[in-house]
Amino acid sequence: MADTRTPEPAAKPAARTPDTTRRSERSRRAIYDAALSLVGEVGYPKTTIEGIAARAGVGKQTIYRWWPSKAAVLLEAFLDLGERAAEAAGAGGDYEIPDTGDLAADLKTVLRATVDELVDPQYEAPSRALTAAGIVDPVLGAEFVEKLLEPSLQLYVKRLRAAQEAGDVRPDLDPRVALELLVAPLAHRWLLRTLPLTHAYADAVVDCALGGLTPR
Amino acid sequence: MADTRTPEPAAKPAARTPDTTRRSERSRRAIYDAALSLVGEVGYPKTTIEGIAARAGVGKQTIYRWWPSKAAVLLEAFLDLGERAAEAAGAGGDYEIPDTGDLAADLKTVLRATVDELVDPQYEAPSRALTAAGIVDPVLGAEFVEKLLEPSLQLYVKRLRAAQEAGDVRPDLDPRVALELLVAPLAHRWLLRTLPLTHAYADAVVDCALGGLTPR
Amino acid sequence: MADTRTPEPAAKPAARTPDTTRRSERSRRAIYDAALSLVGEVGYPKTTIEGIAARAGVGKQTIYRWWPSKAAVLLEAFLDLGERAAEAAGAGGDYEIPDTGDLAADLKTVLRATVDELVDPQYEAPSRALTAAGIVDPVLGAEFVEKLLEPSLQLYVKRLRAAQEAGDVRPDLDPRVALELLVAPLAHRWLLRTLPLTHAYADAVVDCALGGLTPR
Amino acid sequence: MADTRTPEPAAKPAARTPDTTRRSERSRRAIYDAALSLVGEVGYPKTTIEGIAARAGVGKQTIYRWWPSKAAVLLEAFLDLGERAAEAAGAGGDYEIPDTGDLAADLKTVLRATVDELVDPQYEAPSRALTAAGIVDPVLGAEFVEKLLEPSLQLYVKRLRAAQEAGDVRPDLDPRVALELLVAPLAHRWLLRTLPLTHAYADAVVDCALGGLTPR
DNA sequence: ACATAATCGAGACGGTACGTCAGGTCTTTTT
């Protein structure tokens, strides 16, 4: 969508900018599909560009022409997967955290859904792979955060701001910090597999974060 | 003739167990050093087993004999680094979270130290690499958590239990959940580089987690 | 005490001379057997010193102590095989080409036997391997010729000299040249597999060599 | 061309057939040169595929793609050397044994030339290596004989047939047997280094073979 | 008879080369 616009008038003289208008949509789709299925089947490290090209019925150069790395392919494929899922599910592209007036309940709803998504076997392999790649490669990591993570986090910022206005959250708090108190524990358990990631845990995190550790 | 008799009652014929007593201490040290320095210099993905062997002045087989993978080498090297640092620093091998009676202050002290360690350039590359490898490879991840992470987390459990007895923390809380409220946000920022990881952030997390998000 | 004296007035200080009297006969036998059987089974190039040691139930060093190379092991093993065969077959260690007075018949008898030996599957693999190794390595080749080939050739020299005295062979001929006219064609066919090596061919060679190519 | 079609309904899935038309002539030449020079310098056993690739400035895979073994590379390199030498020397690609009417003289001419070639240091190392490899490996040996040896031998067959028609050679003789009486002794001395290989020896073999061993 | 010393089995070690796999570039032909 935003894809059709050339993202850069290319400052770099060495930047070989292939003509986006002539790009084969068929190939791109096939590459996305091949990349995701391969990561699911054999894991990220054993997924190779040659393998993706072969399964997609595509020349290697077609991949190298449009993506700088295996991780970049997977990131785009994953974004595309999300978009397609969004299109399929809801008409509107934008999600919101519900605001029923009951902050705790709203947060539990959302975090439970997050738990479900994280443990969904279809998504797990590629998102782990992507996260791990981003941890090691700062450039990829920045893109990962910007395109995939930050939009979701902004939803929390919005909901928490509303809660502050409603008097449900202390007004002096930075919503960025608050949000991380809610989201980071789930991410932690998922990434490091320290303990099982369940709905009960999501509830406990919400209660604990809202009420604080100290007695009242 | 001797071939026909099973020299081992073991089931797995593939289990080649080299003789640990004959192992060369010199080689092991050299491999640890080479692995850590290479990861620091060229990054984890460009660190190769051949490279480690070459820099350590060691045959490749000596690495393959004792470790199953590059990640395993690095994990052990990192553990060894920790041990040596511990030996050098303090006489006793055991650390504790201080207990001055002021829980918030104690936690801030520890989390600030954690921040310092995470951004220490010497440790950053290998620990990122290791964490990322553990995220993708469950076996390695389990080992990483068990040997490196869990011991640290237990210190929080202990300190929080003490705080519960002292009435500084709500007695109904699971210390594991509480601890993650404190630790996970730091890990989150460090791993995903969403926002800068500072002492101020550590303090904010402690205040926020102890006091809770809702007004009192 | 014996250690302090240099066991050899030799120039080479590196000359490690193991004590032959303490040598293990069991090991030597086992090494011979292992070497011959391995060459028969997997061929000469895939026969390794480690493999011989393993099959013989012997340490690698025991081989390196007594032989300079794989080829040397095999050569000795082959010589030993010949000796044992000789001991088993005839009482006397010395062979002779029969002298019935009929030179052609005597030569045919011997050359037919040679054909049989060359195509014997048990001997073929090791002797091909040995010959090939000697072709490439002059030192080994010299030993091969001296210990294995030359003794046989001397039998022809003797028989041909007798034939010259009896007036059956032209007196001006060099027996060395004459002998090669008889033996080399067989060796040629065997080594290069140009055409089948048969009794009929042995007979043809004898007739042709004795009578000459030109009409009489 | 027929190569590119046929995706193959064939049974063998292992049959990887690279596209000959896209082959790099530069690489092939470089590999031939590197192989021959290395064999000349360090000998056949110490010539490695890695070494050939390095000297030729070629990837190892480029060798493995087109040849099954080190020996096969050398064989082709040697054949190519012969072809180039032939092109350089004479216009016509075909050689003949001269027919001056004096069979003995003609044979001596050719066999002396053969002697010269065999002791030529440039050719000696690779041809010994090739011969030895062919002795041990029947497949290679067959190719060696067919492509390198047999064409030369056919020249003898032709000359000997002519001699038979001219009445210089007994008409009942098989030219294949006769030819081996002439050629094999030279090969024997060359391969096994029993005695020096000289022009005088070539002459003696011719005289002896033509006249026969028995007195006339 | 027993201490002495070399050989023995075993196998870890620093290396070299193997044959394979994939990366990323380049070229050729097809669409």
Add this chain to the structure above:
DNA sequence: AAAAAGACCTGACGTACCGTCTCGATTATGT
């Protein structure tokens, strides 16, 4: 002009052996 195909150089993979070396544990004399 991009795409499918795939040959090419590069370099790492993990394995197999090389020949050296160090370990106890046998032997096997030679005082």
